[in-house]
Structure formats: structure tokens, C-alpha cells
């Protein structure tokens with residue numbers, strides 16, 4: 831298995847995220863949502879995002895996928911929460927540069943997600959790692975979904 835070649839510490843953290851993913855589930859109401867799949871591996875992600883005053887206020891993902899795609903979604907949701915939309919999109923760009931083996935100046939701000947840089951050695955897994963970040967980009971580009979039909983009461 832490809833993961834066995836990754837550094838042990840990184841592997842442990844990636845496995846922790848994939849077996850106990852953070853922010854897994856759905857939000858009571860969601861403004862932005864998207865479903866994306868990665869046909870080469872069979873990964874499916876359903877992502878829901880709420881924003882407020884230009885910040886990522888709530889985020890949750892659901893679906894099923896391999897350990898890399900699940901770990902990546904867990905890491906992405908951890909690190910993106912509370913960021914501005916602009917920063918989230920810049921981080922998504924950084925992540926996709928990183929897994930393609932390109933230099934990223936701001937790699938520290940990716941948090942645990944930076945540990946997935948090992949996938950550059952496994953081109954088949956790059957799409958697994960980037961799925962959650964692509965979903966984030968697309969969800970944020972989706973127009974806000976009306977919240978009235980989900981029982982949201984405006985104060």
C-alpha cells in the first residue's frame with residue numbers, strides 16, 4: 831500500500847484523520863453545497879459550507895472515499911474553518927500546487943493538510959487528495975442556496 835512509504839508520523843496523523851474524520855456529517859442548514867466525485871478511485875464527497883461576513887462559519891462533509899480522500903477532507907475542514915473566503919481559495923490553490931510537487935511559500939498555513947505533500951510521489955492519489963479542496967472551491971462559487979426551504983428562520 832502506498833501509505834506505507836510515507837513518513838511514519840505523517841502516516842499516523844493521516845490515518846487518525848481518515849479513521850476519525852473531523853466535521854463529518856451535514857449542517858442543519860447550508861448556504862453553499864456541492865457533490866463531487868473522483869471516478870478514478872470512486873471517492874465521493876458532499877460538502878456544505880456556511881459563510882458569514884466573508885468568513886467560513888460552518889463546514890461539514892459527507893460521502894465515502896479512500897483513506898487519503900477522507901483524511902484530506904478532514905484536514906481541509908479543520909484548517910479552513912474561520913478563514914476568509916479569499917484566504918480559503920488561496921489555500922486551495924496552494925494545496926493543489928503542493929500535491930503537484932510545486933513550491934508553496936505559505937505551506938504552514940495549510941496545517942495538517944501540509945502532511946499530504948507525500949502524495950506527490952503517488953500521482954494516482956493526487957486526485958484523491960485534491961477532491962475536498964476542489965469541492966470547497968466549487969461550493970464557494972455556488973450561489974447561496976435559499977435557506978427558507980430548510981426551516982431557517984430569519985431574525
Ligand code: ZN
Pocket residue numbers: 868871872873895896897898899957958
Ligand atoms: Zn481515493
